[in-house]
Amino acid sequence: LSRVFPFDLGFCIGFQIGMEIPHIARDREQVHARHLEHNLGTMYGADYIGAGVGAAIWVLVCLRMPIIYAAVGTAALNTLVGFAFLTVYRRELRPAVALWLGHGMMVAVVVVVATLGNDWMHRLEDTLFKDRVVHRLQSPYQNAVITKRHIAPDLPNVLSLYINGRLQFASNDEAIYHAFLTTPAMLAANRRDNVLVLGGGDGLALRDLLRWNPKEVVLIDIDEQVVGLFSGNDATAPTPLSRELVHLNRQAFLDARVHTVIGDAFVEVERLAAEGHAFDVVIGDLPDPSHPDLNRLYSDYFFARIAQVLGADGVLATQSTSPFHAKEAFLSIGKTMTAAGFLVEQYRANVPSFGEWGWSIGVLSGATASERIARHPSAEIPDGWLTVEHVLAAFSFPAGYYDKTQGIAINRLGSHVLFQYHQQSWHRNRGVFFTPAVP
Known part of the structure; x- marks a missing residue:
């Protein structure tokens, strides 16, 4: 029912909207008691203008509000227009009493939703989480x-x-994910002075990078409110929770070496490239490409721009979804990085909260990342548990894993190839099918 109902409701609303303009056009002629030339054209013109104004208000105002407030505001405005219509045309409308009662009931519904709707939505949302x-x-x-x-x-x-309903980390095992995101890149880098982090507004990758004693870390995240939450600056968060979050990332955002940039990574990397910045390491701690807007952050164009802000012997490491649950997406990320000029390798580890997870690492020239990592002793790793042998073992994949890479498409900017791979893996295949090389 939950899958079909939105389409049924959309059909009913669309059907009634389709009847609306001819109906209002007829009513206008009845009110004026004569035939109106260009009546339908006038109605369609007014409808288009109103739709444009409404869309602008929705994008510029409503999307920045809690959804309940936006819904109540929209409903209240429509109800107000209805009352104005009833008042102006009260003599032409029959039965007027029934219409007034109906609008009164709508006002009651709007008031109830405005008063209790937010709490109802939160209670319903709470049922989606096990904790x-x-x-x-x-x-x-x-x-x-x-x-x-x-x-x-x-x-x-x-x-x-x-x-947006997707797990980003669990504190009991996030150290595994962030260690494998950051450690291979820092080991493979010839220098570790200047580091760029894309995403990572929780400060956990930042925490691990600071253990390597860089001179500067620039973090770019689009969401100032999330960064504020994990910086301890969210006044709406309970004080004990703020302390726990800041303790979890070891007050990474308060470190003097950290420079936080609030903005779209796609745009900000362009700016850094234009200004001639060069980084020794770039870490991509971005969400999965589960939306077309996120897809571009894994495109060949974006990876090529990252290459422009890397030093000649710099290293890029990025999370790359699951090599088991979303194999095509994982392979596409690696292939797209290669198309952007990187010498790419991929690796994986088991993160209990996520299952098998994967990362891609690329260099622009010289020895591969794994060859560089093999030169280092485990004592250089500052987290106290990960070893060079452990890291190198993560680069191993089953026999035949890359056999079908040739059929995997590169994620060109605007193609949405990676987004489609991701959707197919997680929604159609449910991310649970394993196909061995030998039948």
Whole structure:
């Protein structure tokens, strides 16, 4: 029912909207008691102008508001127009009493939703998460929810961050993900003075990078509210939660070496390239390409722009979805980086909250990333648990894993190839099918 109902509702609304203009055109002629020349043209013109104004208001105002407030405001405006219509044409309308009662009921519904709707929506949203929701944040870009799980008195609470319903990290195993995101790149880099992080507004990748003692780390994230939450600057967050989040990232945003840029990574990397900036390491801690807007952050064009801000012996490492659950998407990211001029390798590790997860690492010239990593002793790794042998083992994949790479498309800017691979893997195939090389 939940899959069919939106389409049924959309059909009903669309059908009634289709009847609206001819009906109003007839009513206009009845009100004026004569035939109106260009009546339909006038109606369509007014409809298009109104639709344009409404769309502008929705994009510029409503999208920046909580969805309940936007819905209530829209409904209240329509109800107000209805009352104005009833008042002006009260003598022509029959039965007027029924129409007034109907509009009165609509006003009651709007008032109830305005008063209780936000709480209802939060309660309904809470049922989607297995752990207790302790904070939620609605920014112009995304919906963020933090949940907390209490396991035992002698164990820390497990905090999980969900962005638009998708798990971004769980505090009990995020160290695995972030270690494999950052450590191979820092080992492969000949210099580690200047580092660029794309995304990573939770500060966890930043925390791990600062352990390598860089001179400067520039972090670009589009969502100022998420960065504020993990910086301890969100006044709406409970104080104990803010302390836990800041403790989790070791107050990374307060480090003097960190320069935070609030903006679209796609645009900001262009700016950095135009200004001639050069970085030793670039880390891509971006969300999965689950939306067309995110797809461009994994395009050949974007990777080529990243290459422009890398030093000659610099290293790029980016999260690349799951090599098991979304194999085509994983392979496409690696192939797209290669098309942008990188010498690419891929690696994987098991993150319990995510399952098998993968990353891609690329250099512009010289020895491959794994060859560079092999030169280093494990003692150089500052996290205290990951070893060079462990990292190198992550570069190993099953026999035949890359056999079908030739049939995988490069994610050209505007093609949405990667987005489609990702959608097919997670929604059609459910991310659970494994096809061995030998039948």
